[in-house]
Amino acid sequence: MNLKQSYTAEDIKAFLVSNLAEVIDVLPSEIDVDENLENYGLDSAQAMIIISKLEQLLGFKPSPILLWHYPSISALSQRLADEFTEDGQVKDAHINTGSSVNIAPPFLDLAAEAVLDPTIQPIGGSTAFVTDPKNIFLTGGTGYLGAFIIKELLAATQANIYCLVRAADVVEGKSKLEKNLQQYALWDEKYSDRLIPIVGDLAQPFLGINSGQFQNLAANIDTIYHSAALLNYVYPYSALKTANVLGTQEVLRLACQTKVKPVHYVSSVAVFESTAYAGQLVKEQDDFNDWQGIFLGYSQTKWVSEKLVKIAGSRGLPISIYRPPLISGDSTTGICNTHDFINLMIKGCLQMGSFPDVDYMLDMSPVDYVSKSVVYLSLQEKSVGKAFHLQHPQPASLKSLVDWVSSFGFSLKMIPYEEWQAELINNVTSQDNPLYTLRPFLLERWSDEQITIPDLYLQARRPIISCEETLEALKGSSIVCPPIDSQLLMTYTSYLVQTGFLSLV
Numbered sequence: 001m002n003l004k005q006s007y008t009a010e011d012i013k014a015f016l017v018s019n020l021a022e023v024i025d026v027l028p029s030e031i032d033v034d035e036n037l038e039n040y041g042l043d044s045a046q047a048m049i050i051i052s053k054l055e056q057l058l059g060f061k062p063s064p065i066l067l068w069h070y071p072s073i074s075a076l077s078q079r080l081a082d083e084f085t086e087d088g089q090v091k092d093a094h095i096n097t098g099s100s101v102n103i104a105p106p107f108l109d110l111a112a113e114a115v116l117d118p119t120i121q122p123i124g125g126s127t128a129f130v131t132d133p134k135n136i137f138l139t140g141g142t143g144y145l146g147a148f149i150i151k152e153l154l155a156a157t158q159a160n161i162y163c164l165v166r167a168a169d170v171v172e173g174k175s176k177l178e179k180n181l182q183q184y185a186l187w188d189e190k191y192s193d194r195l196i197p198i199v200g201d202l203a204q205p206f207l208g209i210n211s212g213q214f215q216n217l218a219a220n221i222d223t224i225y226h227s228a229a230l231l232n233y234v235y236p237y238s239a240l241k242t243a244n245v246l247g248t249q250e251v252l253r254l255a256c257q258t259k260v261k262p263v264h265y266v267s268s269v270a271v272f273e274s275t276a277y278a279g280q281l282v283k284e285q286d287d288f289n290d291w292q293g294i295f296l297g298y299s300q301t302k303w304v305s306e307k308l309v310k311i312a313g314s315r316g317l318p319i320s321i322y323r324p325p326l327i328s329g330d331s332t333t334g335i336c337n338t339h340d341f342i343n344l345m346i347k348g349c350l351q352m353g354s355f356p357d358v359d360y361m362l363d364m365s366p367v368d369y370v371s372k373s374v375v376y377l378s379l380q381e382k383s384v385g386k387a388f389h390l391q392h393p394q395p396a397s398l399k400s401l402v403d404w405v406s407s408f409g410f411s412l413k414m415i416p417y418e419e420w421q422a423e424l425i426n427n428v429t430s431q432d433n434p435l436y437t438l439r440p441f442l443l444e445r446w447s448d449e450q451i452t453i454p455d456l457y458l459q460a461r462r463p464i465i466s467c468e469e470t471l472e473a474l475k476g477s478s479i480v481c482p483p484i485d486s487q488l489l490m491t492y493t494s495y496l497v498q499t500g501f502l503s504l505v
Contacts, residue, residue: 007058012077019053020073033073039203041166046339047234049437054080071239108237110291110300113245114307120253122260122316129318129381130262133159133222137261139202139251140228141165142180144337145266145327148371149227150177151186154194156375162217164207164228165197173197184335202228202247207254218257225378226251227266229302233341234444237297244301245308252312262318264378267306269323269391269465270299273456277463284323284387284469295456313385320378321387324370325465331366331482334495341438346401347502348435350410352423355402357414359459362484363395369481373470376477389467396484404489417454 007015013033020037021028023046031040042050054062062080070076136153140146141163153161167173174197181187198217201208209217230243248265255261272282275293282288294300306321313319329336336343342364349355370390377383399414406412415423421443428436435442445452455461474480482488496502 007081009074009077009081012054012058012080013073015054015057016050016073016077019050023049031073033077035073036071037073037076039166041230042232047232048439049431052431052437052439058083108300110237110294110304111289113237113241113304114311116252116308116311117249120249120256120312120315122256122312123258129384130222131379131381133157135159135221136161136223136225137164137198137217137221137254138162138225138227139164139247140226140266142176143228144184144340145324145367145370146227147180147184147186148330148367149225149374150181150195152371152375153225154188154191156379159222160194160196162196162198162221164200164202164209166201166208167197167199170197170199173199184330185333202230202250203243205250207247207250214254215258218254218261219259221254221261223262223264223378224251224255225264225266225374227374229266229298229305231298233296233298235297237300240297240301241304244298245304248305248308252308252317255317256312260317262320262384263309263312264320264322264374265306265309266374267309267321267323267387268299268302269325269389270294270296271303271306271323272463272465273299273303275461278461279463281464281466283466284389295451318384320383320385322370322374322377322390323387324365324390325392326364327367327370328364329366329492329495330368331488331491332368334491334493336367336492336495338496338499338501343496343501344434344438347496348428348433348438350405350412350502351433352420352428352435353411354413354415354420354423355398356417356420356454358398358417358454360398360457361395361459361462362398362401363392363465364484365390365392366482366488369479372479373474376479377470377473380473383473386469386473388470388473389465390470391465391467392484393467393471393481394483400484401489404486421452 017028017031017033020040021031024040024042051062058080060083066076066079070079136157136159138146138150138153138161141150141161142165150161150163153159163173163177165173165176167176174195177195177197178187178192198209198213206214226248228243228247230240232240252263255263271288273294273296274288274290276290288303288306291300291303294303309319309321326342328342373388373390377388402412402414424435424439424442428439430436442454443452493502
């Protein structure tokens with residue numbers, strides 16, 4: 001709803017400062033209007049909240065891509081203010097119709113992006129496998145999966161864990177790590193001395209670590225776990241490259257300097273998102289040379305990043321690669337990230353009373369299965385040089401989820417995708433439904449095919465991910481992926497209801 005006829009850059013700037021502060025839970029005074037928005041760690045859902053609020057204010061829908069092309073609040077405010085004429089109307093007719101302000105991305109050759117700095121060479125060649133690491137370097141410790149990997153590493157080893165964290169100082173870094181573990185009920189005070197923050201930034205050269213500390217880490221770290229990535233399904237490759245691709249290169253640089261350190265890299269099954277693999281069986285050790293048809297910027301960065309890791313492996317660096325799918329909650333406690341796409345979609349569809357009738361398979365793997373598998377496999381010498389698929393071995397259909405939810409008395413229906421999209425546009429008109437803030441994300445059309453995000457995940461477009469070798473490697477470990485059955489769904493539902501995220505009335 002427009003509050004006035006037109007808006008100056010200062011009006012929009014004040015609005016963005018207020019709303020960004022609210023979304024990331026800081027004071028408006030802590031927001032720097034000239035800071036790159038990427039540095040505030042906005043995830044896809046948070047970006048959509050801001051875009052949707054802008055749409056309400058301005059009367060047109062800015063494309064989420066603008067958050068990258070005009071990456072600071074100052075630049076974005078001026079760009080949006082420029083859309084208004086002196087009489088308060090929007091200049092470009094196509095903007096006022098409710099369509100996005102689109103900016104065509106340049107042609108992107110992912111194969112040409114997969115070039116590892118030639119100076120990144122393992123010092124002294126290969127090294128003996130580290131069976132009992134004393135010092136571990138980990139990225140992603142303030143993230144969801146990273147928190148669970150920390151927990152497993154603390155339990156499975158006696159190592160000190162040096163965690164890369166973006167913070168003003170060591171004290172703030174330690175606080176961030178502890179709070180993240182606490183929110184997932186993983187924190188134990190007895191491990192405090194073994195959790196050591198390293199203030200830095202994945203998106204900076206040498207990981208934002210000063211040269212002395214970088215060299216010290218290079219000399220003393222025994223093994224590296226790289227699980228950090230900027231996860232945003234809206235930003236293009238160019239927006240994510242610095243953190244995800246160049247950040248991976250800097251991790252590999254650390255691994256190769258002074259002494260060789262094995263790298264355990266958390267990749268994604270998204271490396272097989274190319275249309276060339278649609279309907280094809282892909283195994284853990286298969287090559288993934290096809291990239292045409294990977295449209296999401298995040299997936300593109302995972303393809304290039306894993307290629308860099310593989311190149312480092314070919315130069316003699318010991319590597320292991322772990323490819324999870326979408327990650328769901330803890331199978332025992334139900335604790336999950338309520339801001340992730342899966343949970344927001346389920347909540348929104350429940351409020352709508354309908355799910356899209358599409359051929360989706362729920363191949364999500366519980367976070368505890370993924371983290372336990374990564375740590376167990378990483379400590380096996382025979383894992384060196386291999387890739388592992390942490391895909392759920394027995395996916396369930398979306399229809400089975402809807403049937404299960406319906407058994408609680410919900411009035412739910414599955415309707416054709418086009419009809420569901422129309423309901424989303426016409427009937428979801430309040431931020432009370434999380435899908436309202438996700439509308440630009442769900443309705444944005446990508447590539448020459450003009451497909452939406454949900455189109456990308458139709459079963460007909462997806463490969464068949466084999467995890468047979470991974471299951472074989474896990475034999476004898478007692479690690480088993482819980483089935484997607486009523487027990488698991490009840491565990492998740494109970495947590496979401498207890499936290500107030502879902503209501504069963």
